[in-house]
Amino acid sequence: MVTNIDLSSPEVAEKRSITGKSALIFSVLLLVFVLAAYLVVFFLKSKYSASDKAISDEISQEQNKANGATFSDIIDFQGRLDSAGKIIDDHAYWDSMAKRMSGYVIPEVKLTKFAGKKDSTGAGTIDISGTASSLDALSRELILLKDFPNLDSLEFKNAGESQGQTGQPSGINFDASLKLDKSAFQK
Amino acid sequence: MIQESMRLKVLILPLSLAIAVIVAIFFIKPAFSDMLSSKNALAGKQAQLENLKNQNQKLQAMKTKWEAMADEKNLVATAFPETENVDSYISEITSKASRSGVLLTDIKLGQAAGVGTSQNPDYICSSDSTGASTAASAQPVGAAAMPDTSGLQTLPGSSSACLKAITISLTAKGSWEQMLDFFKYLEDMNRISNIEALTLSTQAQAQAQDQASSDILSADISANAFFKEKAQSGSMALSSNLASQGSFNQKSLDKLKETIYAPYDAPAVSPSGQRNIFK
Numbered sequence: 001m002v003t004n005i006d007l008s009s010p011e012v013a014e015k016r017s018i019t020g021k022s023a024l025i026f027s028v029l030l031l032v033f034v035l036a037a038y039l040v041v042f043f044l045k046s047k048y049s050a051s052d053k054a055i056s057d058e059i060s061q062e063q064n065k066a067n068g069a070t071f072s073d074i075i076d077f078q079g080r081l082d083s084a085g086k087i088i089d090d091h092a093y094w095d096s097m098a099k100r101m102s103g104y105v106i107p108e109v110k111l112t113k114f115a116g117k118k119d120s121t122g123a124g125t126i127d128i129s130g131t132a133s134s135l136d137a138l139s140r141e142l143i144l145l146k147d148f149p150n151l152d153s154l155e156f157k158n159a160g161e162s163q164g165q166t167g168q169p170s171g172i173n174f175d176a177s178l179k180l181d182k183s184a185f186q187k
Numbered sequence: 188m189i190q191e192s193m194r195l196k197v198l199i200l201p202l203s204l205a206i207a208v209i210v211a212i213f214f215i216k217p218a219f220s221d222m223l224s225s226k227n228a229l230a231g232k233q234a235q236l237e238n239l240k241n242q243n244q245k246l247q248a249m250k251t252k253w254e255a256m257a258d259e260k261n262l263v264a265t266a267f268p269e270t271e272n273v274d275s276y277i278s279e280i281t282s283k284a285s286r287s288g289v290l291l292t293d294i295k296l297g298q299a300a301g302v303g304t305s306q307n308p309d310y311i312c313s314s315d316s317t318g319a320s321t322a323a324s325a326q327p328v329g330a331a332a333m334p335d336t337s338g339l340q341t342l343p344g345s346s347s348a349c350l351k352a353i354t355i356s357l358t359a360k361g362s363w364e365q366m367l368d369f370f371k372y373l374e375d376m377n378r379i380s381n382i383e384a385l386t387l388s389t390q391a392q393a394q395a396q397d398q399a400s401s402d403i404l405s406a407d408i409s410a411n412a413f414f415k416e417k418a419q420s421g422s423m424a425l426s427s428n429l430a431s432q433g434s435f436n437q438k439s440l441d442k443l444k445e446t447i448y449a450p451y452d453a454p455a456v457s458p459s460g461q462r463n464i465f466k
Contacts, residue, residue, distance in 0.1 A: 026200065026203075027199045027200050027202070027203030027204075028203070030203050030204065030207050031203055031206060031207060033207075034206070034207040034210045034211060034215070035210070037211075037215055038210060038214050038215045038218065041218040041219050042218050042222075044222045044226075045218055045222035045225055048222060048225035048226050048228075049225055051229055052225060052228060052229050052232060055229065055232045055233060055236055056232060058236055059232060059235055059236050059239060062236065062239035062240060063423060065243055066239070066242065066243060066246070066421055066423055066427075067420060067421050067423050067426070068420055068421060069419065069420055069421070070246075070250075070421070071243075071246045071250060071421045071426055071429075072417075072418050072420055072421045073250065073253065074249050074250050074253045074429065074435075075418065075421050075422065075425045075426060075429055076415075076417050076418045077253060077260070077435065078425075078432075078436060079415070079418070079425070080263050080266075080415060081263065081435055081436040081439040081440055081443070082436055082439060083267065083310055083350050083413070083415065084263065084266060084379060084440075084442065084443045085438060085439030085442055086308070086310045087310065087350075087381060088379070088439070088442045088443065088446055089442075090308055090381060091374065091381055091446065092374075092381060092382055092383075093370075093374055094370045094374070094382055094385055095367045095370040095371045095374065098366075098370070098387070099367065102463070105464045110464075110465060111465050112389050112465070113386065113387070113388040113389075114386070114387040114464065115384075115385070115386040115387070116385055116386075117383065117384040118381075118383055118384065120308050122308075130464075
């Protein structure tokens with residue numbers, strides 16, 4: 001028994017190949033698309049560049065405005081205010097200091113000199129010279145000065161008996177130095 | 188016909204594909220990259236412009252506010268004049284001296300106090316004064332109204348951010364209360380100045396003569412007054428800093444008002460034991 005088998009498939013018979021015309025149209029369309037894409041990109045690039053230049057000019061104008069004389073008055077004013085704050089923070093209130101010191105000088109002691117100087121940190125040194133009626137009074141005075149507010153250190157320099165001038169009692173002359181921190185000079 | 192179609196298919200289609208790929212690689216891709224970078228740069232600049240506009244709007248608003256601040260402007264201009272303005276400074280000092288009853292015997296400009304040295308606070312222009320600090324004169328108060336400004340610390344090369352200072356040395360005579368009064372006035376002057384050093388002493392010779400004269404104290408005072416030349420142009424950094432703050436330094440303004448408008452508090456001997464330490 002012989003069987004005749006048809007090996008050719010129906011799909012192969014129905015397959016349609018691209019024609020030359022459609023290939024041409026496809027090629028042209030492809031090239032047009034590529035060209036259009038390039039033109040679009042080129043156009044956008046040019047547009048962004050033009051905008052960039054315009055914005056750069058505008059930025060330059062705004063910067064000139066900020067750098068120029070337009071706002072120099074208020075910048076100067078703010079600078080002066082900032083400086084004022086710093087200077088006032090460093091303000092030394094010597095009347096308060098002298099009055100405070102007077103509470104730490106006992107009646108048996110009389111000062112002849114009160115010299116104060118501030119340094120760049122705001123702290124300062126007070127040098128005092130005076131006459132105490134006795135060594136006992138001098139020692140009590142020094143003990144009292146040790147409790148002076150915001151005192152960093154007290155240096156007793158020297159003491160010696162003084163011969164009283166006409167009508168003046170004799171006593172013990174002394175010199176001392178007080179190193180004080182910044183807050184001692186505040187109100 | 189079939190052969191022509193085959194030729195078209197075989198030649199044109201691959202050729203066009205090849206051209207498309209070449210154009211894409213060599214033209215479109217670089218142009219696209221440039222376009223993207225331009226776009227990004229533009230976005231960055233737009234943001235920068237927006238910030239600048241906002242900043243300038245804030246500054247403009249502050250300027251409008253500043254133009255309405257007549258009292259504060261006057262206060263600051265007096266506290267920190269644009270020039271050394273020595274004559275008005277000395278005039279104010281002499282006025283304070285006469286109000287407190289202190290007798291000014293000597294006024295010198297530009298001595299001591301270390302202006303222009305490394306011991307100054309950082310807000311004072313630091314520079315070698317190159318011998319500019321010479322005593323103006325040792326003259327009585329009446330003649331001090333027209334001082335020689337050669338004593339000014341000119342401080343060459345200083346930046347506009349720091350302050351220039353003039354140092355004034357005063358010698359005064361008065362009682363303990365008058366001296367305290369005078370110090371108080373000097374601290375609250377319209378022209379901001381800091382007393383850097385002072386020496387209070389009794390007059391030994393007077394002590395020997397009579398008791399009344401021994402109440403008189405002698406004071407040597409060294410004070411710094413400040414001035415700042417006006418900036419003719421702004422600065423981008425300062426502008427952006429000011430705009431970011433959004434307002435003037437109110438804290439400093441309040442301190443300035445508090446110092447200058449401080450109510451007068453007469454020195455008094457308090458019952459807590461404060462007294463004349465020289466008696």
